[in-house]
Amino acid sequence: KADYRLTSSVDRNHPVWPLSTKVVADWRFKSASTTADTPLPLLTVGFDPKLDKMNYAPGGALFAIPVRVDRQPGAAGGKTDLNKVEVSYNDGQTWIQVPLLQVRGTWWAGVQHRSSGFVSLRASASDSDGNSVTQTIIRAYRVK
Numbered sequence: 343k344a345d346y347r348l349t350s351s352v353d354r355n356h357p358v359w360p361l362s363t364k365v366v367a368d369w370r371f372k373s374a375s376t377t378a379d380t381p382l383p384l385l386t387v388g389f390d391p392k393l394d395k396m397n398y399a400p401g402g403a404l405f406a407i408p409v410r411v412d413r414q415p416g417a418a419g420g421k422t423d424l425n426k427v428e429v430s431y432n433d434g435q436t437w438i439q440v441p442l443l444q445v446r447g448t449w450w451a452g453v454q455h456r457s458s459g460f461v462s463l464r465a466s467a468s469d470s471d472g473n474s475v476t477q478t479i480i481r482a483y484r485v486k
Contacts, residue, residue, distance in 0.1 A: 343374035345472075348384075360460075361397055364434070364480040371473040381417040385475040387424070387465040388412055389451075393483050401457040401485040409442075409449040411467040420470030427451040430462040434480050437464060455485045 351366045371383050390408045393399050411422040424444075428437040429451075441452045453461065460481040468474035 343372065346371055346373055361481050361483065362479055364478070366476075366478040368476045369474070372471065381414045383417045383419040383469070383471065383473045384414045385419070385422060385467050385469060385473055386412045386414075387467050387475060387477045389463055389465075389479070389482065391483055396484075398484045398486050399455060399461070401455050401459075403455055405453045405455050407451045407453060407463075409451050409465065411449075413469075418471075419473055422467060422469045424449045425466040425468055425474075428464045429453050430464070430480075431456050431459055433460065434462050434464075434478065458484075458486050460484055 348369045349367070351364070353364050355363065367386070369384050373382060388410045390410070391399060391405070399405055409424060409427060411424050413419055413422065424442060426439055427442060428439050430437050443450045443452070455461070461483050462478070462480045463482045464476065464478040466474065466476045
């Protein structure tokens with residue numbers, strides 16, 4: 343049995359698609375040898391902002407984003423927790439932690455939008471077994 347770290351990073355630079363220009367996930371998890379096919383206890387964070395058909399959100403307003411913590415299907419693990427959500431308006435050069443509220447089992451992140459530009463998101467989650475993830479999406483969506 344040991345502690346492991348797995349990092350995945352994807353970059354894209356194409357003028358046709360200005361969103362999700364960089365996506366990074368950094369997992370830390372515990373695992374041990376087994377003879378059976380066993381899914382790793384990897385967590386993911388899902389954001390579900392209500393955007394228009396062009397992936398814009400209203401600028402200059404407080405915006406509530408539903409956030410969930412998921413586990414790889416079939417994987418064991420303890421109770422999950424959303425530790426923090428951060429926002430960046432300058433492609434991840436600086437980050438601002440945003441308030442979180444849990445209502446009826448759903449996490450909500452409160453983001454104060456600027457009048458225009460791109461919004462990047464970063465979140466950290468963990469479970470009671472010591473597994474964790476930090477996910478970053480540079481240019482997750484736009485505001486206008």
